[in-house]
Amino acid sequence: xxxxxxxxxxxxxxxxxxxxxxxxxxxxxxxxxxxxxxxxxxxxxxxxxxxxxxxxxxxxxxxxxxxxxxxxxxxxxxxxxxxxxxxxxxxxxxxxxxxxxxxxxxxxxxxxxxxxxxxxxxxxxxxxxxxxxxxxxxxxxxxxxxxxxxxxxxxxxxxxxxxxxxxxxxxxxxxxxxxxxxxxxxxxxxxxxxxxxxxxxxxxxxxxxxxxxxxxxxxxxxxxxxxxxxxxxxxxxxxxxxxxxxxxxxxxxxxxx
Amino acid sequence: xxxxxxxxxxxxxxxxxxxxxxxxxxxxxxxxxxxxxxxxxxxxxxxxxxxxxxxxxxxxxxxxxxxxxxxxxxxxxxxxxxxxxxxxxxxxxxxxxxxxxxxxxxxxxxxxxxxxxxxxxxxxxxxxxxxxxxxxxxxxxxxxxxxxxxxxxxxxxxxxxxxxxxxxxxxxxxxxxxxxxxxxxxxxxxxxxxxxxxxxxxxxxxxxxxxxxxxxxxxxx
Numbered sequence: 001x002x003x004x005x006x007x008x009x010x011x012x013x014x015x016x017x018x019x020x021x022x023x024x025x026x027x028x029x030x031x032x033x034x035x036x037x038x039x040x041x042x043x044x045x046x047x048x049x050x051x052x053x054x055x056x057x058x059x060x061x062x063x064x065x066x067x068x069x070x071x072x073x074x075x076x077x078x079x080x081x082x083x084x085x086x087x088x089x090x091x092x093x094x095x096x097x098x099x100x101x102x103x104x105x106x107x108x109x110x111x112x113x114x115x116x117x118x119x120x121x122x123x124x125x126x127x128x129x130x131x132x133x134x135x136x137x138x139x140x141x142x143x144x145x146x147x148x149x150x151x152x153x154x155x156x157x158x159x160x161x162x163x164x165x166x167x168x169x170x171x172x173x174x175x176x177x178x179x180x181x182x183x184x185x186x187x188x189x190x191x192x193x194x195x196x197x198x199x200x201x202x203x204x205x206x207x208x209x210x211x212x213x214x215x216x217x218x219x220x221x222x223x224x225x226x227x228x229x230x231x232x233x234x235x236x237x238x239x240x241x242x243x244x245x246x247x248x249x250x251x252x253x254x255x256x257x
Numbered sequence: 258x259x260x261x262x263x264x265x266x267x268x269x270x271x272x273x274x275x276x277x278x279x280x281x282x283x284x285x286x287x288x289x290x291x292x293x294x295x296x297x298x299x300x301x302x303x304x305x306x307x308x309x310x311x312x313x314x315x316x317x318x319x320x321x322x323x324x325x326x327x328x329x330x331x332x333x334x335x336x337x338x339x340x341x342x343x344x345x346x347x348x349x350x351x352x353x354x355x356x357x358x359x360x361x362x363x364x365x366x367x368x369x370x371x372x373x374x375x376x377x378x379x380x381x382x383x384x385x386x387x388x389x390x391x392x393x394x395x396x397x398x399x400x401x402x403x404x405x406x407x408x409x410x411x412x413x414x415x416x417x418x419x420x421x422x423x424x425x426x427x428x429x430x431x432x433x434x435x436x437x438x439x440x441x442x443x444x445x446x447x448x449x450x451x452x453x454x455x456x457x458x459x460x461x462x463x464x465x466x467x468x469x470x471x472x473x474x475x476x477x478x
Contacts, residue, residue, distance in 0.1 A: 054376055081385070089382040099377035102474045103395050112391065113381040145473035158377075165381060 011060035038221035092162030152183030274430030285351030293359025315357035366401030406463030
């Protein structure tokens with residue numbers, strides 16, 4: 001696996017009149033982990049969703065390994081559906097709500113993309129899906145339907161589903177926010193393993209511990225702006241911007257008991 | 258005529274009529290559903306003018322009585338070069354009549370599929386037609402099933418209107434029998450009994466199908 005780099009420059013996005021992303025710059029080196037933190041509504045998820053063009057951005061450039069995302073040329077027309085799909089094959093995404101397909105078993109959830117996108121035969125896809133689930137410690141849940149799995153297990157299936165496609169970049173959109181506290185650890189453990197294997201990861205999270213220990217860089221967003229981006233220890237322990245200090249203070253107060 | 262002779266004479270006739278009723282209903286349900294699904298998909302993925310056209314179709318068919326539609330098709334059709342016998346006209350009429358209701362049920366079913374599950378498929382790079390076939394339609398069917406069964410039941414009773422254009426279904430037979438024997442009450446009670454049995458069977462089958470289709474899917478997800 002050769003990990004991809006991500007480069008955003010002066011990215012703007014809108015929801016109707018609402019300016020969701022304001023001239024955002026961000027660069028993620030291959031094999032590095034960047035955590036996006038900040039208050040809700042600050043544009044973290046929007047930024048993440050722009051990277052695989054689930055949310056179209058209005059101006060600026062997003063490049064993966066130098067390749068422009070979503071448009072033929074900067075400010076030009078949208079790329080074709082086929083080219084967009086080819087690009088998305090390289091990008092795995094994990095959602096807050098897991099978004100597993102409830103009418104398919106864990107194994108079928110993982111195999112579906114292998115069949116439909118990679119064109120594998122059923123037997124090969126099933127074997128690869130079993131491997132992928134084994135790697136997230138769910139080798140004994142192949143035939144389970146999502147409704148029979150805990151939140152943590154469902155999210156690990158979702159990670160396996162994304163990883164089976166052999167992406168070169170993984171996007172995580174608040175992967176543990178919908179989980180009961182005791183289930184957060186098992187998902188973070190899988191993510192740590194991925195990071196250690198050298199996957200490029202962009203993670204929207206409220207898990208400051210994960211950001212502090214796993215992220216190479218932490219980016220703080222507020223009101224659509226990327227306020228600061230740097231090594232975790234600088235951003236989390238010695239924030240220069242008062243907005244970051246304020247955010248971390250409310251965060252600490254909420255988690256104090 | 259004694260009761261026994263009465264039954265011996267009209268029993269088989271009524272049974273045949275009931276058979277025709279069931280066949281008309283099954284045809285109208287299956288093809289009305291199929292047409293409804295096509296309409297919904299065309300509205301979702303087709304060009305916009307087609308969507309408007311189908312909207313008008315839905316409103317016109319839903320806004321007019323089946324009886325009138327059937328008259329127009331059977332007696333007005335020949336003026337447009339569409340000359341159909343009673344049975345084909347009845348089957349086509351039922352299909353057309355049911356299709357907009359089924360289309361609206363499917364539309365609601367599609368809307369009930371969580372957006373995230375479609376996004377997950379897009380994020381992996383699955384092409385849109387495969388998303389529709391593998392994820393959208395199966396999940397929409399599950400949430401639409403109770404409403405589909407419900408309208409299929411409504412449709413059983415609409416078949417009686419086919420008697421107006423001389424389709425030899427149960428109502429037609431019952432009316433003949435009434436006219437020939439003056440036993441209006443018996444004839445219509447028998448009719449009611451047949452329909453009640455048919456609806457009971459459909460609703461039981463519907464419940465079993467629903468339990469089968471939702472066995473892996475918890476409520477609300």
